[in-house]
Amino acid sequence: MLHALRPARFLLALLLSSMPVVGYLHQANYYTFVVSFMLIPVLDWLVGKDLANEPLRHSGQRLRNACYRVILYAYVPIQLCLIVWGAAVFARGELAPAQALGLALSVGVVTGAQGITIAHELGHGRSLFDRLLAQLLLVTVCYGHFHLEHNRGHHARVATPEDPASARLGESFWSFLPRTLAGSYLHAWSMARSRGRMLAYTL
Numbered sequence: 001m002l003h004a005l006r007p008a009r010f011l012l013a014l015l016l017s018s019m020p021v022v023g024y025l026h027q028a029n030y031y032t033f034v035v036s037f038m039l040i041p042v043l044d045w046l047v048g049k050d051l052a053n054e055p056l057r058h059s060g061q062r063l064r065n066a067c068y069r070v071i072l073y074a075y076v077p078i079q080l081c082l083i084v085w086g087a088a089v090f091a092r093g094e095l096a097p098a099q100a101l102g103l104a105l106s107v108g109v110v111t112g113a114q115g116i117t118i119a120h121e122l123g124h125g126r127s128l129f130d131r132l133l134a135q136l137l138l139v140t141v142c143y144g145h146f147h148l149e150h151n152r153g154h155h156a157r158v159a160t161p162e163d164p165a166s167a168r169l170g171e172s173f174w175s176f177l178p179r180t181l182a183g184s185y186l187h188a189w190s191m192a193r194s195r196g197r198m199l200a201y202t203l
Helices: 001-018 020-024 031-047 057-066 066-092 095-125 128-140 145-157 173-195 199-200
Strands: none
Touching: 001 066, 001 095, 020 031, 020 095, 031 095, 066 095, 066 128, 095 128, 095 145, 128 145, 145 173, 145 199
């Protein structure tokens, strides 16, 4: 019984995407920021590390589970609606600058963190439909090159000096961050140019 309910925990991905709206309705547009960077880290620290490594066969079964796939698909229209809603709020000009910044950060945290994560999962799908949804999510957060670079670049060069997405031994986060952002974009651009048409290659 409990095993059958395990997929339900992933519904949090859909619930967390409502945080910017909740914050807006309570006139606390930094709500998402506080939950994401204060509350969740504290809860993570209290729960502690899970040292159990899930067997690979379980991971494969989860990807084929219809419930998990529905969650991935359901998130796509949620992100699109969230971006349109946020833009509409900005267009009305009803928020003070500080609250407008809070709303922008809130929508950005959700669509950037969750959106890119879900796009990553969809981008590894075998169907063209899954990969198109992945690219749609990535384009809406101005990170469209990730689909090409991650699948064709990172997976071919992982853990080598040529891979900008692999941290080097002893490299700090602040050194890794600009290197991976710039390197991933430049390598994706190079691959796209060499193929002539980026869309035909990524599909």
